[in-house]
Amino acid sequence: MFKPDPKSSKYLAAFEPQQEEMRSRSISALKTLHEKASGRVKIRWNLRTGAVHSVRGLLTESQKGTAQDIADRFLSENHELFGISADVSELHFTSVEERRGVKHVKYQQHYRGLEVIGAEMTVHIDQSNRVQMVNGNYFPGIQVDLSTSSVSENTAIEATLQAIQTDEQPAAQTDLVIFPQGDQYVRAYKVTMKTKNPLGDWVFFVEASTGTLLDGYNAIRFVTGTGNLYNSNPERDDKIVTAKLSNLDESGSLSGTYFCVQNAEDGVGNATPTGPGSYDFLYADPANTHFDEVMAYYHLSKVAEFFRNLGHTEHVTPMPAHVHVPDPYTGNAKYDNAYYSAFENAIYFGHGETLNDLAKEAAVIYHEYTHSVIHAIQPFMATQEAGALHEGYADYFACSLTSDPKIGEFVVGQLGKEFLRDLRNEKTYEDYTGNSVHDDGEIWGATCWEIQEALGRHVADLLIYQSLWYLPQNATFADAYDAIVQADTILFDSDHLEELEQIFEEKKIIATTCKIVASASTGGNIVPSGTVSVNQGVDQTFTITPNTGYVIQDVLVDESSVGAVTIYTFTNVAASHTIKAMFALQNQGTYTVAVPGNTQWMDSGITINVGDVISFAAQGTVVYDSKGNSCGPAGASWTDTRDKKDPLWQKPHAGLIGKIQGIGSSFFIGSAYKVKAASSGKLLLGINDYWYQGNSGKFTVTIRVEKV
The missing domain is CATH 3.30.310 (TATA-Binding Protein)
Structure with missing residues (x-):
């Protein structure tokens, strides 16, 4: 739609208004x-x-x-x-x-x-x-009292008519539904109706208990365009060509297997054959009112065949297409718009007043038909962002068929403009406004066009069409990214993943991706493993698990030890990393584990029974303050007798300590120690420092357990 119309561009609010803590x-x-x-x-x-x-x-x-x-x-x-x-x-x-x-x-x-x-x-x-x-989306924990009385269906219909501001009394359908409203859910009437003034296929939601209007939208898809029996449009190529009209029926009109083209000009019938054959519609003068009908039929047939070749089989009954449609608001014969009606499954083209004839530009015809394709695959695209995707997809396929990133070159001629939209634009998702589906649609159209320039038309067309089948209701740009990547996985075994991610990162639809390479030695596994792509600013957690007969020896992050941890999380990822889990065989009760300086207690992975004799030998260095002071496992030369905050405040600060998980008391290990276990449980190792979070370095500890 070239001129924004508030009544016909209302979309539902997104269904994810606030962030909650993940469960x-x-x-x-x-x-x-x-x-x-x-x-x-x-x-x-x-x-x-x-x-x-x-x-x-x-x-x-x-x-x-x-x-x-x-x-x-x-x-x-x-x-x-x-x-x-x-x-x-x-x-x-x-x-x-x-x-x-x-x-x-x-x-x-x-x-x-x-x-x-x-x-x-x-x-x-x-x-x-x-x-x-x-x-x-699935909404858990819905609680709605359905026992309360409801307003009548007529009350809901009247609320909808008042919102639309129409004097018509159209046929309406009502259904009771559950409608998400903020973090609550309400019982509502879903009211659907079609009006001529204002023009709309309306879907509104009215709270059932009060009759309050909750939200609504117009399902008609509007765009500005043009079309006729030129190869493209008179601005780009003013040569009139004779082209094959396929799939005509025997009615003697421009009707066939897939389309039925009608002329809405007042007092004018539909096109009839001009000869010499019974199915020849050879109107030589583009000013002839029937010229638009031929143009519409030819280019609709072309775009429909294009989508059928991509695997689209949803449009099996003839689709009405109307040219020279008058303005539904004023009755003016020259209407500056074109749109697809989802309720009627029909396409309408205005003749244009400030715009040139909309049926004389092939790209507009392709654009409108693409709306019907998207609606057939995912009909619930009612939010602003989903509407922008609708427009972006329609622009992309229109421009792909014309091999021209510009759309509306002929239609805006009277306005002194070169084009209506250009898919070779620099817009990114940071330019998304949520105010105009056509302006915001340029972001997605440009993204798709960059995919074509990177991968070629055949691959891009197939990927982008196939991705439509992976769109959820009210899809976002991020959903559309997921859909294209999934289509690439299925069609091309992810051959284009790196190029696609680069495009989506440049368009700011996804955050810049960092790579984390995760690996494990013999004796256990790390999940996830391999090269893991993580968006900048996102956390990524890895789980380390030893096999039977093995223990975790150490975990190296970017080649530096973080100790024998079972879980490690990269927080707010801003760069690529490596993580490697090291495992050791349980060898006659002897183990070697790494204890990082920035942990107070960690699970060694060793289970101790009462009476077991445990021998420790430790080495390494831990830096325990911001001045760079450090010590070995025996600890520093001072104790925490003043503040008494260290776990063992009478023992050397920052030295190696241990305890048996559960009721066992803490004990100082230092560089070497031998003790008989007085309780059973997991052996925990740590650093004798209450302010351990800022420490660095590690102690490497060899542990021998003599079973009794």
Whole structure:
């Protein structure tokens, strides 16, 4: 839409308004999934619920059963990860769509029989019956009192009509739903209706108990464009060509298998054949009113065939397309707009007043049809950001078909402009405003165009189309990134991942990625392992586990010891790192472990029984203050008798200490020590320093346990 219209550009507020602390059970469930998954797992959290919004990777081995069986089983086994109830009873299976061997299994959340708006989850299963991605939203812990009385359906309809500001009395459909409102949930009427003035396919939500309007949007997709039987448009190429019109029916009009083109000009019928054949529509003068019909039919057929070649099979009935559409607000025969109506599954082109004829630019025709493709795959794109994606996708495919990053070159001719939008722009996600879906859509259109310039048109078109099947409801730019990366995983075995991540980083859609290389010696494992991509500013946790018969000897971060820790977290990652877990064989009761200076107590991994004789031999250096003072395991030459804050304040400061976990008392080890255990439990080692966090260095301790 060239001129913004507040009535037709309202979108739902995003369903993630605030951040909550992630649930510990979700983190625990993620660790379990890491351990079971065959490859690296990449996640994004739902900041509203604290559960996982998107998880992708090789999540399972090949499974038996139908796609729904596999999806049901995965959701049930990992219900805590998504915050779903154990029996998954509130997720209602809705459909299975298969594209290029990938099965997309969709579920809609219900609460006591009512649909929860914005709560859809999709499980994506590859050709080998392995789960490779799950995304979408589930809202746990919904509590809504459904016993209270509701206003009438007519009250909800009247509230919607007042919001639209129309005098019409259109047919309306109402359904009771659960609507997320901030951090609460309310029972609401979902009201849908179509009006001519103002023009709209309206979806509104009205609180059922009070009749208060909650939110709403217009499902019609508007753009500014042009189109006719030129190869592109009169500005770019003013030569009129004779082209093949395929898939016509026998009606003698511009109707066929996929489209039915109609002329809305007052007092003018539809185009008829001009001869010499029964299906020849050879209007030579572009000023002829029927010239636009031919242009629309030809280019709609072209873009539809383009998407069919990409695997799109959703449009199987003829789609109405109208040219010379008058202004629905004023009745003016010259209307400066074009739009796709999702309710009617129809496309409308105005003749233009301050703009040139919108049906005479092929890119506009391609743009509008792309809206219908997106809607067929993911119809719930109602937020501002999702609307911007809608426009960006439509611009991209329009420009890809014309091999020109500019759109609207002819349509804005009277305004003295060179084009309406240019996909070779410098916008990034930092320029996102949330005010105009068309302006913000340029960010996504430019991103897609850069993908084409980097990977070539064929690869980019296929990737970007296939990614539409991975979009959740009300997708964000980050969701769209996930979708394209997942499409690359399925179609090209992630061959283009590095180039894609670079583009998305430059466009600020994802944070700059840092690489953490995680490895382990013989005797145990580290999870996750291999090269792990982490966005700047994000935390990344690794879990270290020894095999039976082994203990953790040391963990090296960037080649420096952090001790024999079982968990290590890189916080606020700003650069690439390495982490390596070192394991030692339990050899006749002898162990070697590293104790970092910046820990007070750490688990040595050694279990002690009452009566065991433990011998210690330690070496190394720990720096214990900001002045650089240091000591060996025997500690410094002073004790903490003044403040008495050290664990063993009468023993040398910063020396090596130990205790048996549980009821055991602390004891000083120093450089060498031998003791008979008076209790049973894990052997803990530490530094005799209450202000240990700022220390550096480590002690290497050899421990021999003589069993009684």
